[in-house]
Amino acid sequence: MTIYLGGDHTSVELKNALISFLQKKGWETVDFGTNTPESVDYPDFAEKVGNAVVQNPKSMGIVICGTGIGISIAANKICGIRCANCTSVQMAEMARKHNNANVLAVGARIVAEEEAIKMVEVFLNTPFEGGRHQKRLEKIIIIEQCKK
Ligand code: RB5
Numbered sequence: 001m002t003i004y005l006g007g008d009h010t011s012v013e014l015k016n017a018l019i020s021f022l023q024k025k026g027w028e029t030v031d032f033g034t035n036t037p038e039s040v041d042y043p044d045f046a047e048k049v050g051n052a053v054v055q056n057p058k059s060m061g062i063v064i065c066g067t068g069i070g071i072s073i074a075a076n077k078i079c080g081i082r083c084a085n086c087t088s089v090q091m092a093e094m095a096r097k098h099n100n101a102n103v104l105a106v107g108a109r110i111v112a113e114e115e116a117i118k119m120v121e122v123f124l125n126t127p128f129e130g131g132r133h134q135k136r137l138e139k140i141i142i143i144e145q146c147k148k
Contacts, residue, residue: 001059002056003022003028003059005029005032005061006062007034007063007108009040011045011108014106015031021117021120027124030052032045032052042065043070043071045071046063046071046078046083050077054081059102060103061081061083061102061103062105063104064108067107072085075103082102082137083104084103088119089118092123093122093123095123096122096127097126098129099137100133
């Protein structure tokens with residue numbers, strides 16, 4: 001499975017730490033940037049990661065901004081993206097089990113690196129439970145009204 005990553009200028013250090021963790025664990029990673037401290041706009045990176053995840057069903061995304069809020073809002077505008085802005089390992093686990101999230105958002109100014117690594121590990125290794133949660137996801141798809 002490929003992991004697409006992207007974030008704004010606040011994300012660079014955390015994103016690099018997550019990429020080296022993921023590569024050490026054998027995951028394939030694609031980095032959409034940004035990779036400099038120059039101020040950039042988080043929607044641009046949400047769009048890159050979100051489109052890549054939608055186009056490759058065997059993938060997941062990780063998006064990072066200062067709080068995780070802006071970039072998760074932007075990612076969730078893309079049809080087929082279920083992006084969860086998580087601040088704990090428990091949230092990352094539930095985002096997979098109950099919500100079948102395909103993108104994890106992390107706030108680089110909110111979550112410590114060590115915690116973010118644990119969240120990513122749990123997010124990527126936890127399967128969707130399906131069952132009663134499937135019906136709820138189907139209702140989200142109806143609200144989503146994707147244009148073909
Ligand atoms: C950038 O300063 C900051 O606003 C952005 O990273 C993010 O936190 C927005 O939600």
